Amino acid sequence: MYVRNMIFIIFFEYTGTYFWGINQYVNKMKRLSVLGTLAFFSLLLLACGGKEEKPKDGFSIDRQKTTEQKTESTADNTIKASERIDLENKGVGVITSLDLPAEIDQAMAANGKELYDQLCLACHRIGKKFIGPAPNDILERRTPEWVMNMILDPERMVKEDPLAKDLLIEFNGSPMANQGLTEEEARAVLEYFRTL
Amino acid sequence: MKKVHYIISGFLGLILMVTSCNTGGDKSNGALASSAAEKVYVAPGEHDEFYAFISGGFSGQLSVYGLPSGRLFKVIPVFSQDAEKAWGYNEETKPMLNTSYGFIPWDDSHHPDISQTNGEVDGRYIFINGNNTPRIAKIDLSVFETTEIIEIPNSAGNHSSAFVTENTEYVVAGTRFSVPIPQRDISIKEYKGNFKGTLSFISVDPEDGGMDLSFQVLMPGFDYDLAHPGRGASHGWMFFSSYNSEEASTLMEVNASQNDKDFIAAINWKKAEEYIASGQFETMPANYAHNVYSDETHTATSTMKKEVRVLDASKLDGLAYLLPTPKSPHGCDVDPTGEYIVGNGKLSADLTVHSFTKMLEAIENENYEGEAYGIPILNFEDVLAGTVNQAGLGPLHTEFDDKGNGYTTFFISSEVVKWKVGTWEVLDRAPCYYSVGHLMIPGGNSRKPYGKYVVAMNKITKDRYLPTGPEVTQSAQLYDISGDKMELLLDFPTIGEPHYAAGIAADIVKERSRKIFDLRENKHEYATTSDANVKVERNGKEVHVYMTMIRSHFNPDNIEGIKVGDKVYFHVTNLEQDYDVPHGISMIGANTSELLIMPGQTETFVWEPKQVGVWPFYCTDFCSALHQEMQGYVRVSPANSPLDLTWSLGED
Secondary structure (H helix, E strand, C coil): CHHHHHHHHHCCCCHHHHHHHHHHCCCCCCCCCCCCCCCCCCCCCCCCCCCCCCCCCCCCCCCCCCCCCCCCCCCCCCCCHHHCCECCCCCCCCCCCCCCCCCCCHHHHHHHHHHHHHHCCCCCECCECCCCCCCCCHHHCECHHHHHHHHHCHHHHHHHCHHHHHHHHHCCCCCCCCCCCCHHHHHHHHHHHHHC | CHHHHHHHHHHHHHHHHHCHHHCCCCHHHCCCHHHHHHHHCCCCCCCCCEEEEEECECCCEEEEEEECCCCEEEEEECCECECCCCECCCCCCHHHHEECCEECCECCECCCEEEEECCEEEEEEEEEEECCCCEEEEEECCCCEEEEEEECCCCCCCCEEEEECCCCCEEEEECCCCEECCCCCCCHHHHHHHEEEEEEEEEECCCCCCEEEEEEEEECCCEEEEEEECCHHHCCEEEEEEECCCCCCCCHHHHCCCCCEEEEEEEEHHHHHHHHHCCCCEEEEEEEEEEEEECCCCEEEEEEEEEEEEEECCCCCCCEEEEEEECCEEEEEECCCCCEEEEEECCCCCEEEEEHHHHHHHHHCCCEEEEECCEEEECHHHHEEEEECCCCCCEEEEEECCCCEEEEEECCCCEEEEEECCCCCEEEEEECCCCEEEEECCCCCCCCCCCCEEEEEECCCCCCCCCCCCCCCEEEEEEECCCCCCEEEEEEEECCCCCCEEEEEHHHHHCCCCCCCCHHHCCCCCCCCCHHHCEEEEECCEEEEEEEEECCEEECCEEEEEECCCEEEEEEEECCCCCCCCEEEEECCCCCCCEEECCCCEEEEEECCCCCEEEEEECCCCCCCCHHHCEEEEEEECCCCCCCCEEECCCC
């Protein structure tokens, strides 16, 4: 680095000029008083509810799993959110009305399965509760609009839709991922759900 | 002291209010102390107006800042390993650091330059040089990652690099240290005539940005220091400053400073293209690495190239001319019109400005004062447009605003000096703290500079920040240049030595910035793009884990049947398709960094278990309320265990 060498050769020779530069300078800058903000994140840790393995030498606690959840929902809290039937609620989002033809579009459903396997299967297994609920018979419990809105904008749904909010709590606070599906793709996934 | 300051400020404010009826709007006097703070304040949630890409010097990185706030957004590993991003640690990016000397995880990165279209910065790519083991890297500004690195043969100290021509036809790379070409076992005392310099022209594919070393121009054994492209009328030419025209090889600080004038070398690369087309090049054997990263396979490949086309400037007419330039010029800068070529003679007090028009006339008239190894030397007086006299001490680098002014750093007198292009008069000067090297005006090396700010990059920090032991932070300073007088607004720390920088309006870049990688377009050899395809495979002692991750679990999260002595490859695919949801993973005892995997991406790390037991892995990047639950176990059995591989998620 020649500049580093130059520091040694020339720096002292021009020290006068150098400090002249400093003295010339009058620092008029005053710090703008900016209020620092502190953000507190509080994580709600849910009780782990006694799902211990039971090796012979282990321990277990005879604890009753609480089913009562404090939520802001106006729905009937004695039934689990996943088991509640609500065929009126269209959810919150871009889909406000959706008419399903009587006939299932098999080509669309096949495409929907492909999308589902790639983008949804990690959390939703067929016929079995996993990270999230199983999609079987979903249209017997939810409106098609609600399902579409949940796929397309889960962040907004869990904030604004009471049922979606309850589902988040029921499934351990595990957030549904927005997998970036287009409306058309979400529709195909819905068609696949109809075949289950 | 501070109170006094407030009182004075308040008093000044009052005066200003009283006298406000005759304000002409000269805001650049900086009389109100708070105005500097307001000018750099970007409110929470709002965006900066410019990106500044500041080289990381001997950290081998490139850092990304916002202007005017001076906030640091990202440090991009280029010629370096970065444990935070797994760059140079994961299996996918290791080939990026391959060279003809093997894996080299470090370099000295100096000069970033943004790609251009029609002489304006276009925000597609940024190029930067590796100085020590000559390399040129390309960073794709849609992903802010290094996606291509090409090694430069026949070069040493790749310093007059990486500068682009006005349509990014080429990125050029000139050698600072001349060396025997081809390399051979000769005495250093035989420098003169045997050592040569090369100026490399790397073509850039207009469609996919792919780099290819198109040709090298063989030059006399000077030190080629910096370069800039012609633009407008001078498009088709490239200008390189040089020093050590003495061709010294020892005690350089004395012996390379003997000549009153060294040279700016003007290379006619359009002429070079004609010579290439007509076959008048020599094909030299070579050995250099070309490393390319693909955003489809999320994997880099390294290819060794075996030859290079060389044009000998001593033998080919019209290819190169030498413009005498006083005192070991450093910066070699071309104004936005393309007419003026500024030589910043670093041991001088003056700036020398050459005229492109006069240069062409002198060439036309064949008015030469001599030749060096067959290359014509033009008359200094014939090409001189003007001199900025006694502007300061030690001029290094000049950039330009959009109002016809030049801004030059003076290292020895530690200041930025503003001067008028054409009249060469000094208009203003501002001190730098301390010992400024280069400076940057966004778009300042293009036809269209944004003349609002200049960033000065300093070589010495001393007392400007809280001390951090003997090594203090490197530093840059931001000046407002929108008024007649430059006004210092901000000091901000930088990563590594900030040699040089490039800036661009944020709007051009941010619209193109990618949010995720599409899972459906993932072509990684070991990608697992559906949970249905999760598996673990054994091939002798090699085990491949095809793993997925999504908020907030791994699949599989329980693996058994791994044995001591195995080499376990974790190929992990992030199934998320949402913005800003990367996941990390690391395994206890893995002799490498974590992985940090973007949505839709696959990365791989290797783990060689050494002890029997059950060993955990976990997600290293906070991802959701259940991030702490994102973990798994691998059971490691003795080498001779008959246990078969099994894997699972959520099965008891």
